Every structure is written in C-alpha cells, then in structure tokens.
Amino acid sequence: EAGVAQSPRYKIIEKRQSVAFWCNPISGHATLYWYQQILGQGPKLLIQFQNNGVVDDSQLPKDRFSAERLKGVDSTLKIQPAKLEDSAVYLCASSLDLRGKETQYFGPGTRLLVL
Amino acid sequence: DQQVKQNSPSLSVQEGRISILNCDYTNSMFDYFLWYKKYPAEGPTFLISISSIKDKNEDGRFTVFLNKSAKHLSLHIVPSQPGDSAVYFCAAFSTGGFKTIFGAGTRLFVKA
Structure with missing residues (x-):
C-alpha cells in the first residue's frame, strides 16, 4: 500500500513570495489533514478535510494560507x-x-525555509 | 494554551533498560490518546493508543498507561533498543471535537 506522498520535500523562498505544497493521501482515505510543525514543537493542525469539505480550519491563518482538496x-x-x-x-x-x-x-x- | 504537554524535551536510556515517556493533558473531554514516533526526515508513525475507558494497553515492548484522575499518561518501552531512538509525540483526541492535539515531543536516545 502506497503511503502519503508530498512534494516538494524542501523549499527555500524569500519573504513575501508565494509557495504551494501538494499532498496525495492514501487511496480510500476520506480525511486529509495539513499540519504545521515548527522546530521544537508538535504538529499543529491547520486544516482538516472530510472528502472535499472542510471540517476544521480554525487555526489556518486565512489572510495568507489557503488549501483545497478538489475531487x-x-x-x-x-x-x-x-x-x-x-x-x-x-x-x-x-x-x-x-x-x-x-x-x-x-x-x-x-x-520550508523563508529568508 | 497547551492542552497536551510533554515536559521532558529529551531522555537518554541505556540499551536493555526501560524508557518511560510522560505526557500530561488538561482537557477532560479527551477520550482517546495516541503515541506517534518520528525519525528524522520522516513523518510521524502511529505507535500505540489507548481509550479513556482503559488504564493500560500493551503491544509487544510498548505499554501505555492512562491515569485519568491525574490527566497523565505514560509510554513504557521495555527493553529499549537503539532503533527506538526517535522523537515521541503524545496526542489526544476528543470524539466530539474531531481534532487531534499533539504534544511538543520527547527525543529518546537509547545508548548501545
């Protein structure tokens, strides 16, 4: 069974630039999560999808972060x-x-490293 | 507001001895607890879990104990092996909230 795939593995950008990350979940999994893990901290949930609907995005900084799960x-x-x-x-x-x-x-x- | 706390950033143990990793939580609504293990440059992987209706769950060398009155759980690894060296995250879940809250992690070093 293939695992969860993400790309890219590393990204370096300058502040004020834009960046996008991609995720392919395990086949058949209805729920998808994006977490942010800052060095020295545990993963923090940013957004949670059930199929293509948002279940929880209360900790997503919506002025700069966006996420979608089409289809x-x-x-x-x-x-x-x-x-x-x-x-x-x-x-x-x-x-x-x-x-x-x-x-x-x-x-x-x-x-991600933002310089 | 840290609802799940792992107060020991690191732990060093001799191979063959017991490793005890601790976790405290504040939200009494949590009813399911999990431990995840993370190696460098990899995502966390599920290790063991326990429901709030139990006080102990065992899987091979790994045992999780839950003390609901103290809002405390612990992970015991016996015997510890060098391959167990990793970061261990405690996580808690509330069936009503559908969100898993992670602690900051404890880095375990098992010395050969």
Whole structure:
C-alpha cells in the first residue's frame, strides 16, 4: 500500500513570495489533514478535510494560507505571501475517516525555509 | 494554551533498560490518546493508543498507561533498543471535537 506522498520535500523562498505544497493521501482515505510543525514543537493542525469539505480550519491563518482538496483526493496548501515565521515542516496526513480513532498516516513533510 | 504537554524535551536510556515517556493533558473531554514516533526526515508513525475507558494497553515492548484522575499518561518501552531512538509525540483526541492535539515531543536516545 502506497503511503502519503508530498512534494516538494524542501523549499527555500524569500519573504513575501508565494509557495504551494501538494499532498496525495492514501487511496480510500476520506480525511486529509495539513499540519504545521515548527522546530521544537508538535504538529499543529491547520486544516482538516472530510472528502472535499472542510471540517476544521480554525487555526489556518486565512489572510495568507489557503488549501483545497478538489475531487476529495489530492490537496494543495498555499502560502501567499510568506513570512519568516512560516518556516516549518508542513505535514500532510490522511485517515479512513474523521472519527480520530482511526490512525493518521503522515507523509514525509515539506520543509520550508523563508529568508 | 497547551492542552497536551510533554515536559521532558529529551531522555537518554541505556540499551536493555526501560524508557518511560510522560505526557500530561488538561482537557477532560479527551477520550482517546495516541503515541506517534518520528525519525528524522520522516513523518510521524502511529505507535500505540489507548481509550479513556482503559488504564493500560500493551503491544509487544510498548505499554501505555492512562491515569485519568491525574490527566497523565505514560509510554513504557521495555527493553529499549537503539532503533527506538526517535522523537515521541503524545496526542489526544476528543470524539466530539474531531481534532487531534499533539504534544511538543520527547527525543529518546537509547545508548548501545
């Protein structure tokens, strides 16, 4: 079974530039999550999709971050414009459904450095 | 507001000994708890979980204990192996909230 795929693995940009991350979840997984992990901290949920609908985006900085999951499969997360404090690892995860007792499977993450 | 706290940033243990990783939570609505393990340059992987109706769950060398009255859980690894060296995240979930909250992680070093 293929795992969660993410690209790119690394990205370096200057502040005020834009960047986009892509995630392909495990086939058949209805729930998709984007987390931000700042160095020394645990993953923080940015947005959670159930199929192509948003379940929770309460911690997504909507003035600069956006995410979509068209057709309920792949997802993209965009930052526009980036700030220095956006430097972090962006993790995508998926699970069979959103009841939480289902294990979340994480991708390898995209490490973003904003200069 | 840190709802899930792992107060020890790191832990060093000798191979063959027991590793005990601790986690405290503040929200009494959490009813499911998980431990994830993370190696460098990889995403976290699920290790073991426990429902709030239990106080212990065991899977091979890994045991999770839950003390609801103290809002505390711990992960025991016996015996510890060098391959267990990783960052361990405690996570908590509320069935009503559908959101998993992660602690900051504890980095475990198992010395050969």
